[in-house]
Amino acid sequence: FRVKCWEEAKFSKVKHNVGVGATHWGDHFFFSRKVGDKSEIEGQRLSIEVLDRNRLIKDSLIGSYDLDLASIFLSPKRRIEHKWLGLANIEKSFDKVMGFVKISVTLVGEADKQAPLEEEKATDLEGKLESMDVLLPPQSKMKGHQILVKVLRGENLKKMDVIGSVDPFIEVEFGAAKVRSKVLSNNPNPEWNQTLYVPLALPTVNDVIQLRLIDQDSMSKDDIMGSYKLSFSKLKEGKYNKPFWVHFYGSQPNAKEKYADLMIQHYELGTDWKGRVLVSLSSEDADTPVAKAEDMKYDEVNRSRAAAPKMITHNLRVEVFFGMYLPEDNKPYTIMARWGHLEQRTKKIVCKNRLVEWYEELPFLSLEGPEDIEQLPDVIVYVRHEGDNLSYIRKPASAYLDLNSKGGIFFFKPDKGISKLRDDQAGIVKLRIGVGPAHTWNTQSNSWGRLSRPNFIQASLCVNIFQAADLVAADDEGVSDPYLKIYYYGSETKMKTINSTLNPMWNERIIITA
Numbered sequence: 001f002r003v004k005c006w007e008e009a010k011f012s013k014v015k016h017n018v019g020v021g022a023t024h025w026g027d028h029f030f031f032s033r034k035v036g037d038k039s040e041i042e043g044q045r046l047s048i049e050v051l052d053r054n055r056l057i058k059d060s061l062i063g064s065y066d067l068d069l070a071s072i073f074l075s076p077k078r079r080i081e082h083k084w085l086g087l088a089n090i091e092k093s094f095d096k097v098m099g100f101v102k103i104s105v106t107l108v109g110e111a112d113k114q115a116p117l118e119e120e121k122a123t124d125l126e127g128k129l130e131s132m133d134v135l136l137p138p139q140s141k142m143k144g145h146q147i148l149v150k151v152l153r154g155e156n157l158k159k160m161d162v163i164g165s166v167d168p169f170i171e172v173e174f175g176a177a178k179v180r181s182k183v184l185s186n187n188p189n190p191e192w193n194q195t196l197y198v199p200l201a202l203p204t205v206n207d208v209i210q211l212r213l214i215d216q217d218s219m220s221k222d223d224i225m226g227s228y229k230l231s232f233s234k235l236k237e238g239k240y241n242k243p244f245w246v247h248f249y250g251s252q253p254n255a256k257e258k259y260a261d262l263m264i265q266h267y268e269l270g271t272d273w274k275g276r277v278l279v280s281l282s283s284e285d286a287d288t289p290v291a292k293a294e295d296m297k298y299d300e301v302n303r304s305r306a307a308a309p310k311m312i313t314h315n316l317r318v319e320v321f322f323g324m325y326l327p328e329d330n331k332p333y334t335i336m337a338r339w340g341h342l343e344q345r346t347k348k349i350v351c352k353n354r355l356v357e358w359y360e361e362l363p364f365l366s367l368e369g370p371e372d373i374e375q376l377p378d379v380i381v382y383v384r385h386e387g388d389n390l391s392y393i394r395k396p397a398s399a400y401l402d403l404n405s406k407g408g409i410f411f412f413k414p415d416k417g418i419s420k421l422r423d424d425q426a427g428i429v430k431l432r433i434g435v436g437p438a439h440t441w442n443t444q445s446n447s448w449g450r451l452s453r454p455n456f457i458q459a460s461l462c463v464n465i466f467q468a469a470d471l472v473a474a475d476d477e478g479v480s481d482p483y484l485k486i487y488y489y490g491s492e493t494k495m496k497t498i499n500s501t502l503n504p505m506w507n508e509r510i511i512i513t514a
Contacts, residue, residue, distance in 0.1 A: 001101075004047040005031040005069075014053050041107075044069040048101060050087060063087025063098030065137065072107045079106035084205045088137035097136065097203040134205055146286040147174060147198040147209065147235070150279060150296065151181050152243060152304055153191040156341035157275035160215045160223040160253070167216040168225075170277065174198050174232070175206045179291050183216045188275075193296045199289030207232045213248045213277060224264045225274040226250040230281065240281035243308040245375045247340075248274040252389060255417025263417065271392050271415050273340055273377055278308060309370035313438035314397070316365040316379060318344070319407065319451050320358040321430035325487055326351045326383065327390060327421055334384045335429065339365045339397075340377040345384065355490035359453040366438060373398050379435070383412055383427045390419045391426035400435040403448075407432030461488045461512045465495065467505040475500075488512045 001012035012027040035041060049064040065085040072080060081104045086097040136142070151170045159166045165186035172179050179198050184190035200206070209230040215223040226248030230240065249270025251260035263270045296304070318337045326333055329351050335358060336345035344362040369376045376397040382389035391412040410429050414421035432448070463486055474480040482504050483497040491514040498504040 001025065001027065002047075002049040002051055003029045004049070006033045006044065016053075041073055042070045046072070046105065048085065048103065050099065050101060061089055061091075063089045065101070065135070067105065067135075069107060072105055077106070078108055078112070080104065084134045086134050086136040086203060095141070100134065100203075100205040102205075134203070136203070142201040142203075144286045144289045145200050145202045145204075145283060146289045147172075147200065147232075147281065147283045149179075149196040149198065149209075149211075149281050150243070150304060151192045151194050151196060152278040152280075152301075152308070153189070153193070154213070154275055154277040155189050157188045157190070157213070157215075158225065158273075158341075159188075160225060161217070162253075164217075167218075168275075169214055169216060170196070170279075171212040171214055172196050172198050173210040173212070174200060174208075175204065177291055179293060180214075181293050185216075193301045195294050195296055197290050197292050197294065199286075199291050201289070204232070209235065209281070211246060211277075211279070213274060224250070226267070226270060227264055228267055232283075235281050235283055238282075240279075243278050243280040243304055245276045245278055245309065245370055247276045247377045249378070250274050251417045252415065254388075255415070259417035271380065271389070271394065271417070273338065273380065276340070276377065280304065280307075309372055309375060311368055312371050314367050314369050314373075314376060315436060315438050315441045316342075316367065316397075316400075317432075317434045317441075317448070318362045318365075318381070319432040319448070320346050320360050320362065321407065321432070321451075322355065322357045322359070323351075323383065323427050323429040324489060325354050325424070326356060326427045327385070327419075327425050329354060331385055335431075336382045336384050336389065337362055337365065337433075338380045338382070340367055340369070342367055353490040354487065354492070357453060359451055361451045364441075371437075373401070373435070376435075379433060381410070381412075381429075381431065381433075383429065388418055389415060390421060391415060397435045400433040403434045403436055405432065405434065458513060461514070463510045463512070465506045465508050465510065467503070467507070469503050471502045471504070473502060486510055486512060489514045 003010050008031060010029045012025055015023055046067040046069060047064060050062040051059040052062055053059055065087055072078060082102060085101050085103060087099045087101060089098050149172050154168060157166050157168050166188050167183055167185045168187065168190050169183045170181040170192065177198050177200065179196045181192045181194050181196060184192065209232055211228045211230065213225040215225055217223055228246045228248060234240065249267060250272055251263040251270065252272045316339045320335045323333065323335070332348040332350050333356055334345050334348045336343055342365040344365060346358045346360045346362065349356045349358060378394050378396050379400060380392055380394045383391045391414045393410050393412055407430060410431050412426040412429060414423060414426040465484060468482065471480050471482055479500045479502055481497050481499045484495040484506065486493045491512050493510055493512055495506060495508065495510065
């Protein structure tokens with residue numbers, strides 16, 4: 001950035017290899033000038049230029065925007081805050097917007113009460129703005145546009161309350177516009193068959209289209225089951241024209257509220273599958289864009305159904321070998337695999353020495369889903385105790401297509417909404433997981449054979465421990481008293497504590513027999 005004011009220019013730091021996505025600078029610029037009265041501000045401008053750095057030749061201008069200082073002076077509190085500017089470069093294109101920059105500016109005199117620029121709230125960082133909130137160069141004009149979201153049907157939607165039913169609807173949000181579908185009461189497999197019209201104006205700084213699956217609650221606040229984000233730029237490229245399945249994930253029913261909210265807002269954090277919904281999206285220019293939900297016509301519904309993904313049966317096979325470093329001894333644990341609305345679990349076994357040996361193959365989970373593996377639900381596996389799913393792994397079904405895999409070690413993550421486990425208490429489990437179409441499954445999975453506990457022999461693990469460096473200070477005095485614990489298949493050894501240091505040296509050899 002080159003920022004110019006009162007015949008002075010200042011530069012931001014350079015960001016290298018920046019693409020079309022959002023990039024954060026966080027730079028601050030200060031300009032000072034003595035003026036007799038406000039008339040000396042009139043006609044003065046603040047120029048913001050975005051340049052493409054070139055070490056060999058002159059930096060090239062991407063786009064710029066000029067702000068009139070008088071307009072800032074006359075604004076409330078003499079500032080504009082978190083405002084998007086549309087950049088122009090008339091040498092390249094007279095009326096095209098070359099990108100957007102978000103800025104805050106304040107203009108105060110020595111006698112004025114200082115009004116510090118406030119940090120932007122995290123909830124505002126996704127660009128939830130109306131296109132009309134963008135300051136555009138005078139030669140650029142806003143154009144009406146319309147997003148059309150076809151909400152066809154949902155399947156296996158979960159109840160959010162122990163009693164009652166699921167009364168689902170879909171909400172679409174883009175910028176400041178929100179549109180909702182009709183509510184279908186007591187219906188876990190709803191058929192909305194509606195088009196939701198979402199208004200906007202181009203050019204827009206927004207790119208996030210937010211879909212929410214919501215359960216209406218007449219007695220209290222509606223329950224958001226999950227959310228999913230789509231890209232407006234990808235929509236413009238035609239990526240969502242054909243119907244496709246969207247999977248929604250949220251928190252487990254008994255999760256703590258603050259973690260539940262995070263899992264609802266951030267799709268990748270969800271630990272519980274809530275259902276799937278068939279949608280398609282398109283957009284078109286509109287002189288007068290509207291916000292409404294409209295029932296689809298009969299022939300339009302039929303065309304959408306014909307274009308929906310082909311459905312086939314997929315199988316999920318899970319073998320559970322053993323679990324190490326489980327949360328507590330002398331408590332029973334089970335492993336549960338969940339795929340969409342289907343689930344299977346192992347028998348309960350009491351943990352001894354932080355170790356459980358299951359050596360159990362779960363019954364197949366056979367799921368009716370799209371032929372496209374990327375539209376299948378994620379596979380979630382839980383470590384479970386007394387009805388609570390304490391920790392989990394969640395991966396896409398496409399991660400398990402190699403049916404010749406011999407299995408592997410999985411490091412589970414604690415579900416913060418349910419348990420207070422540290423990461424190192426969540427468990428380490430050996431699993432073998434495979435996903436494939438049912439019509440080829442039997443041939444491809446025969447190589448797995450029958451799972452049984454192998455014959456064990458006693459073995460020794462030799463560990464040479466030298467030193468650690470730059471540990472985090474855990475004591476008020478700025479030091480720690482570190483020691484090391486080594487765990488090896490049911491055997492645990494604790495090394496000596498070295499007091500008052502962040503750079504301990506052990507230089508010891510430990511031999512563990514198991």
